[in-house]
Amino acid sequence: MRKKILVILLTLALLLGSVCTVHAVGGYYYFLWPVPTCAKMSAGYDDGRNHCAIDIPAAGGSSVIASAAGQVTYVNSSCTHNYGKRYNCCNSIGRVIKIQHFDTINGSPVTTRYGHLSDIYVSVGDYVQAGQVIGTVGSTGYSTGNHLDFKMYAGDQVVDAGPFLQIPADLTYTGSDWANNGAYLTQLKSYNNTVYGGTAIISITTSGISVEPSTPAPTKNYIAMTGAFSYPILLIAGTPFNITGTCVSNTTIKTVKARIVDSIGVSRFAKQVNVNADAYNIENLASSLKFDKLSGGEYIYEVLASDGTDEYTLIYRPFRVSPDATIIAASDCTHPSDIKPGQSFKIAGTVAATSNITNLTAQIVDTNSTAVFSKTVNPNTVTYNLSGVDADMKFNQLAEGKYQYIVTATDSANNTVKVIDDTFYVDKRTRITGEVTISGLGAIGISQSSLSSPYVERTLKIDTDLSMENPSLSYQWYADDMPIKDETGESLYISKSLLDKCISVKITGTGNYFGTIESEKTQKVTSNKNLISEIIGAEYDYSINLAKQTVGPVLPGTTAKTLMDGVISTDVFNGCYDQQNQKLGDDDILKTGDSLRLMLFDKIVVLKYYVAVLGDITCDGKVSVIDARKILQGALNLLRLDGMYFDAADVNFDGKVNVTDARKVLRVALSLDNLTL
Known part of the structure; x- marks a missing residue:
């Protein structure tokens, strides 16, 4: 059963005692679709780029409205261009507005952001009404064409706006680059937030918006609190508290449940009743919620109701129980x-x-x-x-x-x-917020030829998950909390001097950004011997080069299954993939450029090592005269051969690409010689 979060407009009234009473507007409340004249979406939340926003590809100059009432907290109109560009000539989001609303999600205030605008009609400090025109669609900032970039925050956290938006019934997906959004469009429509269908008659003024459906709007079922209801804020241990309030619905309320949940998610007291009516007084559940039996700590008072299809959160209020006066x-x-x-x-x-x-x-x-x-x-x-x-x-x-x-x-x-x-x-300036992590430390395998090496060569890289797009940053790497001299890039090559040290990195905002975020420290960078004893413990056929991010080389004709069987810790990999990201079958022949991957959720690539097939420079899985010619060009420095291409070209295994390699590949292509590992 899908739980819906009910966003209710609240008017607070103080009572005597550490109690609050709330007046709620009955029925569901959804944020307005911010470009009412455009029922299209070209990119959606979590589309694989850490995008975390919804793109609405409306025509330039289309009106953008405030999705809900609130106060304008941020305006940036400094961007000087208003046309599609694939590079960032100013701030990446272009001309932008942020509005903090009176609504909350799980107690955190909601903010909406409207990016890439052309015109801006509001200023910081202005109070706006839901539906008020605040600007127009444009293509300012890092933008490839006219569209609105719409993002929602709960407190400082970016959230998917989909569950809280009024979704046009005729919404279509027009994107091509990010295939995930076909699924996201289906997800949006599954929220059942549609408020008008077909061709709607829409009237826009500077004070608001009205929508007159050309077909009757669907009736939306709801269960909500009505009138006043009470909830605790602070109680002294041993003090009773009586819950009050009434929930109503335009359909049949099947069940109502009230509960007190502690800080680790355990229900201390709970009571559920069968209602089968269109209204219910939750005071009937009061005797089962024994507030006076709670020890000191943080709790949540929650009331939920169901109509047999959906479950609605009616009240969600954190409170504290203190053993002493406070x-x-x-x-x-x-x-x-x-x-x-x-x-x-x-x-x-x-x-x-x-x-x-x-x-x-x-x-x-x-x-x-x-x-x-x-x-x-x-x-x-x-x-x-x-x-x-x-x-x-x-x-x-x-x-x-x-x-x-x-x-x-x-x-x-x-x-x-x-x-x-x-x-x-x-x-x-704008403070950078989010998370920075380090990737590349994990060692999966070491070739037999490298067992005598004093350390495993590898490169660590920075992964960021920031709440802003494309900020200007500087970097500093640390070993055991001491800055590493001259290591100020986005990656760190692990040298012998960094063995047995814990690595971390700090990113700092520069230019129009400020603030610093530090990663967690890695485990100690271990030596080759430690890795052999801890990870390998067995012989195997194919090595993974941690520095070059390659696997192999393998002989022409090697199948995906043969490679998987010959790699240690095969159980951590999902399999082999071609350059079009299609998973290979067991009997598919490997080509240079295919990859061995570890994936999460069949979507997120955690580790990827490119396959090198001996002599196969053209990535067709076989050895030909063309391959010999390319290797000769590499030997003469007329063609750069790196990574998997270098491994494929070095058929003599002497650590370099020379004329001898080209000659051998030519002999193999003419069936005069064989390649061996």
Whole structure:
């Protein structure tokens, strides 16, 4: 059964006690399709390029709308060109807008990004309505043609916007380069988020959008909370709490379940009932959720309902149980990270205490420990919404630099707690965020001829998964936490001096980017002898060259099965593939350029070693006069032979390509000689 996350517009109302009551708009809420005049998609989320966005190939000048209500938090209109280019002449996303919305996904605020725009009609700090025209489609930045690059974030994490978008019923996929999107289009339509079908009559104004379907819009089933409902924020251990609220549906509610889940995902208390009605009061489940039996820790209060087909998350609220009196910042608090000069930031969220909060101070402090802005209030309640100090925290007036956003609260028992202490930067540049890892360390096999070598030659490479596209970066490699002199490239050749050391790398944003991300340290780089004793332990026929990323060489006529049978640790490989990425059958003859691969999920290539077939320079699996001619050109430095081509050409196994190799291949082509391993 597919679980749907219900995104509900919420109005917060504070109650006495560390409790919050929410007024919800009944029914499903979906983010609007951002280019309503274009029901096409040319690339989708996770299409194999770490793209993580949806491309909508609308005509240049088409209106782009705000997908939901919110505040504009970022605008960059600096890109100077507006036509398709295959290189990055400015910032890669071109003219771009970001909007932070009032909606959340699992408690994290939602932000949408609109890239490659032509015109921009909004400014930082503007509040926009759902459907308001914010700009037009263009081809600015690293773009090959007019389209909108639409991306969604939950907090700092990129998420697939598909489950939350209104999907045009007649949406089609027009891409050709990224075949995964045929499957992604099917996935989008499976969400059942379609809101209009056929040719819709669409009216666009600067204040919003209206859609009048030419055919009746499908009725969407929903189950949602209606009116007010309660949830805990902070409880003292042993304190009871009573849940309240009513869920309603336009269909039959089959079951409702309420539960308390601890920090490791274990249900401490749960109750499910059969409803078979269109409304249900969840207070009937209260006696089964024994809040007073919880020990100190972090928990989630969750309510789910099912109509027999889909399961809906109605309430999902983290809360804390404390053994002693305390003060906390609830999970709905907003936290600044990096903002641009002149950009506003909205402070919101709840501070909760186990006794009345008598004093609360919010501050923005600079690197000299000077409070640039400060506001103190005396609420004398157990909860306080930080929106009450928002007007006094003037983020848009801060000069560039490093700051701290600090909130300190004191309760009636004279407990003082710093509930928020966030470091953030005001900078016109963009901070790099994401993850950096090191690949290439794993050794799969070593040839018999290399057993006397003092170390295994290999090259380590940097893999990044960043939340921005094509940032400008610098690199520094480290051995046992010490920088390696002159090693500032995207790869590191492992030399003898790096044996028995742990390797790491730092990437740093440059130019229009800033910030540093460091990889985890590798295991110690071991010597050849250690690798032999730990990994090999047996003889085998074919070697894998870790430095050249090649396997073999093999004789002409060798089949895929013969190679697989002759490679140690065959169980880690998925098989052999041709240059068109088609998997070879057991009896298929290998050609130079085929590859031996380890794959994850039959999609992600983890290890790839190119096959070298002796004498086969033309990659047709056999030896001919043309191969001899190419090897001779290589011997005379008229043709560069690297990697698998070098291994294929070196038929005399003397570590070089010369006229003797060409002569032997010619004799083999004329059936005057044979190749042997």
